[in-house]
Amino acid sequence: MVVDKIPTRKVSEAVAEEVEKLIEKGTFQAGEKLPSVRELCEMFGVGRSAVRDAITTLSGKGIVYVKQGEGTYVYEFDPSRLFNHTLMLPSSKDIIELFQVRKILETGIAEKAAIHRSEVNLERMEECLNDQTENNWESDFQFHLTLAQSTGNEILIQFMQFISATIQKAMIDFHQYIGQKPETLKKIHQQHREIFEAIQSRKPKDAHKKMGEHLSFVEKELLESHVLQEESEQ
Template identity: 45%
Template sequence: MEFKRISSQKISDKVEEQIVRLIKEGSYKQGDKLPSVRELCESLEVGRSAVRDALTTLKGRGLVEIRQGEGTFVTGFNPKRYFKHMLMPNQKEIESLFQVREILETSVVKLAAVNRSEEDLVAMRKALDHMSLCKYDDSGQHDCQFHMAIANASGNPILHQLLESISSSMEKSMADFHRLIASKPELIYDIHHQHELIMEMIVCEDAAGAYEAMMLHLSYVKKQMRKGFSIRSEYIQTH
C-alpha cells in the first residue's frame, strides 16, 4: 500500500485555482480587468497577501498582467513565455532550436498542404506579396507571417503556438539573418523562389512536394546563416 504525499494546500493555491477556473470558464476573458486585490480578498475572505501571491504566480505563468495604479488584466496566450528563460543564444542552443524548427516546419507544411483553407492561402499570398514589396526594411516580419500562416493552415493550434514560441526565441538570430539578406540581392532572389515553390506545393495540395520544398528552404537558410555568422562569430559570442 502506497501513501500519497499529503500536501496541505495553501490558501494562495486555492485562490489561484479559483481565478484560473473563472478565466477558463469565461467569466473573465482576454483583456478583462479582474477585481482589485481588496475586492478579491473580501469576497474570498482571505488576507491580501494570499490574493497577491496568487496573482503574482499567475503573472509568472503569464496568464495575467499586473499594472500598478490600474489593476490586473487577463492576458491572452503569450507564446513567448514558453521559451522565455531560454534566450541564451549560445551557438549550441541556436542549433538545437533550429533543428526543432526544421522538424516542426517540415511536418507542418505537410499538414498545411492537406488541410489548408482558402483563407489560409490568401494569408500566405498576402505575406509573400508584402515581402517582395518592402524588400529592405521589414521583410523579416512578413517572412515570419508567411511561416505562421502555414502553421495556422496545419489545423493544429498547438503546432502553431510552438512554432511561434520558437520564432520569438530566435528573434535575435532571425533579425541578424534578415540584415544579412538585405545586403545581398542574390539571397533575396533565392529565398523568394523557395517561398513561391512552397506556396505552389501547398496550393496544389502536394504534401510530399511541400515537404521537400520546405526542407530545401530551411537547409538553404541554415547554410547561409552559418556562412554569415562564421564571419562575425565574435558578435554572437557577446550576445
C-alpha cells in the same frame, strides 16, 4: 475601463506595452480573450494596423496567442518555462539546435498545411509573399506562422508561437546579413514561392521537401553570417 491614450510615436510598440501592463495588472486574465481589434483601436485611440502589429509583437513574446477565426487570447501559463525568450543565438550551437527543431516542426507543418489549408489561408500566404519584395523579416515570419495556422492544429499553432521569439531573432539576424546579398534574398523569395505552390496544389510530400530545403539553406547562410561576425569582432 480607463486607459491612457497612446501617443503618435512608435504607436504599435506603445500599444503592445500598454496591453502587456494590463495583463500584468490582471485587467486581462490568463486564458481570457482580449477585446477585438476594433475595440482596442477605440480603447487606445489608434489605427487597426497599430493594433495588429502590437498583437504580433505580443504573440512573438509568448504573451498572447491568436486563435484563427476567434480572436486573441492571453496565455494561461508562462511559455518561458519551456523556452527562453531572451535567447540571442550567440553561438553556432544555438543556431544549429534551433534549426534542428525547425526542421522537425516546420516540415511537418508544411505537409499538414498542404492537406488542410483553406482559401483564406492561401490568400494570407500570398499577402506575405507579396510583402517580401523588400528585405522584410516580418513578412517572412508571418509566412511561416500562417503555414502553422493553415494546419488547423491548435497544438502546432501554439508550439510555433512558443518558440516564435527565438525564430524572430534568427530571422532578424538573417535578414540583416542578406540585405547586402540580393541574390540570396531572391533565392529565399523563390523558395517561399515554391513552398506556397506545393501547398496550393495540395502536394504534402513536395511541401515537406521544399520546406526542408529552405530551412537547410537558411541555416547554412545564418551560420556563415555568424562566422563572419565573429571574425570581424576578433
